[in-house]
Amino acid sequence: MINTPLFDTTSLMAALPEIFLLSAIVVVLLLDLFLTKPFKQVTYYLTQLSLLTTGVLAFNLIGEPETIILGNSFILDDMASVFKVFMMVAAMVAMVYSRHYLLQHSLFRGEYFVLVMLSILGMMVMVSGHSLLTLYLGLEILSLSLYTLIAIARNRAGAVEAALKYFVLGAIASGLLLYGMSMIYGISGSLNISEIAVFANSATLASREVLIINFGLVFLVIGIAFKLGAVPFHMWVPDVYQGAPTSVTMFISTVPKIAAVAMLVRLLIDGLGAMQPYWSDLFTVLAILSIVLGSIVALLQTNIKRLLAYSTISHIGFVLLGFATGVITGYGAAVFYILVYVLMSLAAFGVIILLNKKGFEADLISDYKGLSAHSPWSALMMLIIMLSMAGIPPFIGFYAKLFILQQVISSGMITVAIIVVVFAVISAYYYLQIIKSMYFEDGDEAQESIPAPIDIQLVVSINAVLILVVGLFPDFWMQLALSLF
Amino acid sequence: MVSLSDYLILSAIIFCIGLVGIFVNRTNIITLLMCVELILVAVNTNFIAFSHFLGNEAGQIFVFFILTVAAAEVAIGLAILTLLFRNKGSINVDVTNSLKG
Numbered sequence: 001m002i003n004t005p006l007f008d009t010t011s012l013m014a015a016l017p018e019i020f021l022l023s024a025i026v027v028v029l030l031l032d033l034f035l036t037k038p039f040k041q042v043t044y045y046l047t048q049l050s051l052l053t054t055g056v057l058a059f060n061l062i063g064e065p066e067t068i069i070l071g072n073s074f075i076l077d078d079m080a081s082v083f084k085v086f087m088m089v090a091a092m093v094a095m096v097y098s099r100h101y102l103l104q105h106s107l108f109r110g111e112y113f114v115l116v117m118l119s120i121l122g123m124m125v126m127v128s129g130h131s132l133l134t135l136y137l138g139l140e141i142l143s144l145s146l147y148t149l150i151a152i153a154r155n156r157a158g159a160v161e162a163a164l165k166y167f168v169l170g171a172i173a174s175g176l177l178l179y180g181m182s183m184i185y186g187i188s189g190s191l192n193i194s195e196i197a198v199f200a201n202s203a204t205l206a207s208r209e210v211l212i213i214n215f216g217l218v219f220l221v222i223g224i225a226f227k228l229g230a231v232p233f234h235m236w237v238p239d240v241y242q243g244a245p246t247s248v249t250m251f252i253s254t255v256p257k258i259a260a261v262a263m264l265v266r267l268l269i270d271g272l273g274a275m276q277p278y279w280s281d282l283f284t285v286l287a288i289l290s291i292v293l294g295s296i297v298a299l300l301q302t303n304i305k306r307l308l309a310y311s312t313i314s315h316i317g318f319v320l321l322g323f324a325t326g327v328i329t330g331y332g333a334a335v336f337y338i339l340v341y342v343l344m345s346l347a348a349f350g351v352i353i354l355l356n357k358k359g360f361e362a363d364l365i366s367d368y369k370g371l372s373a374h375s376p377w378s379a380l381m382m383l384i385i386m387l388s389m390a391g392i393p394p395f396i397g398f399y400a401k402l403f404i405l406q407q408v409i410s411s412g413m414i415t416v417a418i419i420v421v422v423f424a425v426i427s428a429y430y431y432l433q434i435i436k437s438m439y440f441e442d443g444d445e446a447q448e449s450i451p452a453p454i455d456i457q458l459v460v461s462i463n464a465v466l467i468l469v470v471g472l473f474p475d476f477w478m479q480l481a482l483s484l485f
Numbered sequence: 486m487v488s489l490s491d492y493l494i495l496s497a498i499i500f501c502i503g504l505v506g507i508f509v510n511r512t513n514i515i516t517l518l519m520c521v522e523l524i525l526v527a528v529n530t531n532f533i534a535f536s537h538f539l540g541n542e543a544g545q546i547f548v549f550f551i552l553t554v555a556a557a558e559v560a561i562g563l564a565i566l567t568l569l570f571r572n573k574g575s576i577n578v579d580v581t582n583s584l585k586g
Contacts, residue, residue: 132547133543133546136547136551137550137554140554144554147565148561151565154568154571155572161569164569168514171521171558175500175504175528179531182528182532185532189539190543191543
């Protein structure tokens with residue numbers, strides 16, 4: 001690795017998925033210009049094909065030895081490849097759901113798919129970032145695409161307002177993150193993650209230097225917390241979730257969270273692992289606040305997208321708690337949790353989108369009254385998802401919470417564990433509330449269900465059943481998550 | 486001779502002006518964009534100062550990227566503002582209240 005020249009064409013193989021996706025984006029963007037109305041679906045199928053190919057390319061790189069290319073700024077390791085594969089699968093599922101939604105609400109445009117692919121490219125760069133510069137650029141590619149993606153429903157005042165709020169708060173978050181990066185660069189003299197790690201690990205740090213690193217560290221943590229949506233940096237989450245078109249909300253709530261976790265790992269574990277006692281304390285506070293606020297405020301919501309936003313906040317609290325333990329098994333549990341969260345969140349939004357009709361958003365909790373009477377299968381899937389999110393065995397959500405709590409207890413944070421369990425029980429109330437609406441309340445008889453296309457029905461079903469099936473074999477996935485560190 | 490700490494204090498002051506500006510500003514959204522720019526200027530000052538005093542060019546290269554991204558960011562921000570004006574007929578901060586929170 002030391003003797004590799006700065007630019008060597010064969011070394012670019014390590015970045016093959018990114019390079020392929022970038023070329024595919026350009027092709028799809030240009031092709032979409034020339035497609036007339038009846039052939040617009042081609043964009044969608046090409047997008048799916050590009051995502052599939054990128055996923056396969058990333059899958060083939062699993063097990064390759066760790067390589068660092070492009071002047072030490074891009075890393076290929078198992079964690080990067082596994083995250084990329086999961087991101088591609090999640091994005092493909094999200095696109096199946098999106099298409100149904102976009103067609104129902106006349107938002108189907110080629111740009112939507114191009115922007116989604118661009119944001120995924122940004123996420124892949126983040127996942128593989130090995131220098132502060134690559135991490136920042138990946139983050140910006142992701143964020144800029146997402147701002148535009150929300151505003152794609154340009155005639156909806158709510159969507160534009162959500163885009164603006166996300167834009168302003170996202171820009172502040174990037175600014176804070178950059179300020180932290182500049183401090184870290186100033187004290188360590190390098191943008192490179194491994195050189196920063198060497199500097200932070202050196203035993204001869206003066207207390208002044210530790211102080212400056214911690215000063216920068218606080219800004220980095222704030223920036224990451226903003227992107228993940230942890231309390232007290234969660235202000236954008238409910239508004240953006242509610243205002244954005246549901247398919248965009250689904251996308252924002254799933255795939256970028258994996259990338260944000262990857263950025264957290266790169267910056268704070270790979271880079272500033274030596275400062276773990278400091279950031280662990282910050283994370284513990286953020287996690288407890290997130291779980292408490294996410295559980296309490298969600299009780300008052302009437303909009304299901306807003307409810308899921310608060311539920312996301314409390315899930316993110318659990319993820320941060322896993323990182324706060326500061327041990328490898330804790331990190332593994334956190335990664336496992338985020339992947340499980342993505343699975344559950346996709347399924348939840350999938351059912352919401354499944355119930356969408358022309359001019360009907362199905363985004364109020366009251367819309368779910370009596371769902372079991374007119375579409376029992378959707379109701380059953382929603383039941384599985386809600387029970388899993390509430391953390392009831394044998395669904396996968398239970399094991400995700402269990403693994404985190406095991407690590408929290410074994411690292412001696414008993415009080416934290418008790419607080420978290422109490423609020424997890426409180427949060428079960430609002431998940432059960434939805435189930436009660438679906439099964440025990442009478443709905444509007446006029447809401448006759450129109451059968452949705454078979455592809456989305458099939459994917460939603462598989463997605464929801466996976467929550468149950470994976471829940472029966474959690475160990476394999478936990479081992480996989482652990483093997484990444 | 487201007488020392489490193491002078492630059493850092495200057496950038497910290499600019500940074501705080503930008504940050505406070507965002508939170509106290511209750512009138513116009515364009516002011517918000519200007520405050521975001523101030524934050525980025527502060528970061529750039531930091532990077533250039535560090536880069537100069539460390540004798541390491543990486544920081545200056547980072548600044549070029551920040552400038553480019555900032556330009557793209559403002560373009561998107563202004564586009565969203567145009568949409569907001571079309572939908573609501575105003576770009577005051579207080580029109581962004583239909584989503585509670």
